[in-house]
Amino acid sequence: MQKKKPHPKVKSELHPRSQHRERYNFKKLIKSSPELAAYVAPNKYGDESIDFFNPAAVKALNKALLIHHYKLQYWDIPQHYLCPPIPGRADYIHNIADLLKGNNPEIPTGNHIKGLDIGVGANCIYPIIGQHEYGWSFIGSDTDEKAITSAKEIEQRNKNLKANLEIRRQEKSNDFFYNILKPEEKVDFTICNPPFHASIEDAQKASLKKLKNLKGKRPSKALLNFGGQQNELWTKGGEARFVKDMIYESKHFGKQCYWFTSLISKEVTLKPTYKILQKVNATDVKTIEMGQGNKISRFIAWTFLTEKEQKDWVAERW
Numbered sequence: 001m002q003k004k005k006p007h008p009k010v011k012s013e014l015h016p017r018s019q020h021r022e023r024y025n026f027k028k029l030i031k032s033s034p035e036l037a038a039y040v041a042p043n044k045y046g047d048e049s050i051d052f053f054n055p056a057a058v059k060a061l062n063k064a065l066l067i068h069h070y071k072l073q074y075w076d077i078p079q080h081y082l083c084p085p086i087p088g089r090a091d092y093i094h095n096i097a098d099l100l101k102g103n104n105p106e107i108p109t110g111n112h113i114k115g116l117d118i119g120v121g122a123n124c125i126y127p128i129i130g131q132h133e134y135g136w137s138f139i140g141s142d143t144d145e146k147a148i149t150s151a152k153e154i155e156q157r158n159k160n161l162k163a164n165l166e167i168r169r170q171e172k173s174n175d176f177f178y179n180i181l182k183p184e185e186k187v188d189f190t191i192c193n194p195p196f197h198a199s200i201e202d203a204q205k206a207s208l209k210k211l212k213n214l215k216g217k218r219p220s221k222a223l224l225n226f227g228g229q230q231n232e233l234w235t236k237g238g239e240a241r242f243v244k245d246m247i248y249e250s251k252h253f254g255k256q257c258y259w260f261t262s263l264i265s266k267e268v269t270l271k272p273t274y275k276i277l278q279k280v281n282a283t284d285v286k287t288i289e290m291g292q293g294n295k296i297s298r299f300i301a302w303t304f305l306t307e308k309e310q311k312d313w314v315a316e317r318w
Helices: 026-032 034-039 055-070 086-101 125-134 145-156 159-164 200-215 238-253 267-279 307-317
Strands: 114-118 137-142 165-169 187-192 257-264 284-292 295-303
Touching: 026 034, 026 055, 034 055, 055 086, 055 125, 086 125, 086 187, 086 257, 086 284, 086 295, 114 125, 125 137, 125 159, 137 145, 145 159, 145 165, 159 165, 238 257, 238 267, 238 295, 257 267, 267 284, 267 295
Parallel strands: 114 137, 114 187, 137 165, 187 257
Antiparallel strands: 257 295, 284 295
């Protein structure tokens, strides 16, 4: 058995309100979702763990985390669809809550607060966390028919989601808000995890590099086939083009949303994104950094509301 470095008891880089700051308690997780037991075994240090290179094990862990922490009755995703790292997704939601709070005394909670999840995916992760932690309601949009079917199944089979989530199909792959937000319909925030890469080759190179760094050897092709469909991982022009197009379209919905937001994977994407936001006359722009292990992630937030309109929005809706 190898000697290990001592693990901190708390993952301090995660948001203070995160349910994932402590190490996984596999006994409790297995009690919530017994099928996880088949994948838990001592690692080389003698600690209980799973094989994070086994897609079935990762999916079983995610399911247990969602059932245990977010009180789901049901969760599943189709094979080869994105199985998200839940602590990182939870941090995005908690930081959105801080963004909405701003200088106000309390975080706005309850289902009158509504978010639009652009690319809700087969996993439905953001509505699950946002509804449980803050009682928010959501619109979830996606272009992928199989993802829509999966998200609707999750929504229908979990009573809290059923009352607070509406899944809408985006028929046009180049649109974000058109065909989704109805005229005069308002949302308090948008949330999005864009496809990061510019091509399937870029996505595969990044996966190879990541897996090789983690495992210390070249991974098999089977591992690369796990964890995301084409529309989840790459798009023409990569995230920079995707976010640019989203910003230009958001201008037409500037009075229907308080905060537009999107994850930004690559720091180099920020500078051109700021220029575009200046060009479309966003009234306020924020970049919120989030730490997850050795990796720093971030999201960008922008609004077109004037200071008075922001105050009016809070007074009328929150």
